[in-house]
Amino acid sequence: MSTLKHYLQFSDLTADEYAYLLQRAALIKKKFKAYEKHHTLVDRTLAMIFEKASTRTRVSFEAGMYQLGGSVVHLTTGDSQLGRAEPIEDSARVISRMTDLVMIRTFGQEKIERFAQHSRVPVINGLTNEFHPCQILADIFTFIEHRGSIQGKVVAWVGDGNNMANTWLQAADLLGFTVHVSTPNGYEVDEKLAFGERTPRAGCYKIFSNPKDACQGADLVTTDVWTSMGYEAENEARRQAFANWCVDADMMAAAKPDALFMHCLPAHRGEEVTAEVIDGAQSVVWDEAENRMHVQKALMEYLLRGQMPE
Ligand code: CP
Ligand code: NVA
DSSP: OTTOOOBSSGGGSOHHHHHHHHHHHHHHHHHHHTTOOOOSSTTOEEEEEESSOOSHHHHHHHHHHHHTTOEEEEEESTTSGGGGTOOHHHHHHHHHHHOSEEEEEOSOHHHHHHHHHTOSSOEEESOOSSOOHHHHHHHHHHHHHHHSOOTTOEEEEESOOSHHHHHHHHHHHHHTOEEEEEOOTTOOOOHHHHHTTSOOOTTSEEEOSSHHHHHTTOSEEEEOOSSOTTOGGGHHHHHHHTTTOOBOHHHHHHSOTTOEEEEOSOOOBTTTBOHHHHTSTTBOHHHHHHHHHHHHHHHHHHHHHOSOOO
């Protein structure tokens, strides 16, 4: 029990663990494409708890777990006792006695932390208001597939200082690259949340008031919706505040000529990104989405079994 490993935020794993996971995910992807069996989690069960909507996270975890030889249980707030105020601690105690691994998508990070504290099995963050570590893991894997090591590279974050942005900060600190962050006033990233009381690695992120300046010389330009799940009441105010934070051809032209474009999806063409960019030649959003499954298979296997031989 003392060696129980959770994945609640990106900083829960070390750079060495990421190096292993990224190469393991590449192997798992290669085997999957070659129709080779990779049954490392036979008889294991993943519980997936969704308190917010999902397409990619649901499909990637569910398909991924079956491909590893395991099975899944899908729960939502509406169809479980979670929606009828059963304490999260009790839910954790019960669910973790019957399953081997739990993935949760919820609102506050404190909720997933409370669940983890009372869980007998590893817990994975499938998105909270604060962090989205599985997505950034997939994004980094995708970058490496297309361009090689991300170390020393520049990632431009254009838009909301949200769960994705906070997670990029943690990743840049840990894996040795720089994030250029540009958000409208009032929607900044939360450094305290990303780093706690710790001083992050010098130069791991820089703040820009002008989004085009943030894109200058970037190896990757990335953005996300203006209004994340749970913030819908702010929709109109956000539309106005974010009007100049739409990734367009002009911003991409400021980045390196071979810069990639990423978006965790779902996207709103004409809001945070133009159709020209997201559907253009520099966009790798479909690889990015697919890679959620491959990296999460490596992650689930690692949390349950540690490093494994080929
Ligand atoms: N990117 C992502 O997490 O997508 P879903 O909300 O569809 O799971
Ligand atoms: N920031 C978005 C990501 C969706 C995958 C949200 O939290 O809604």
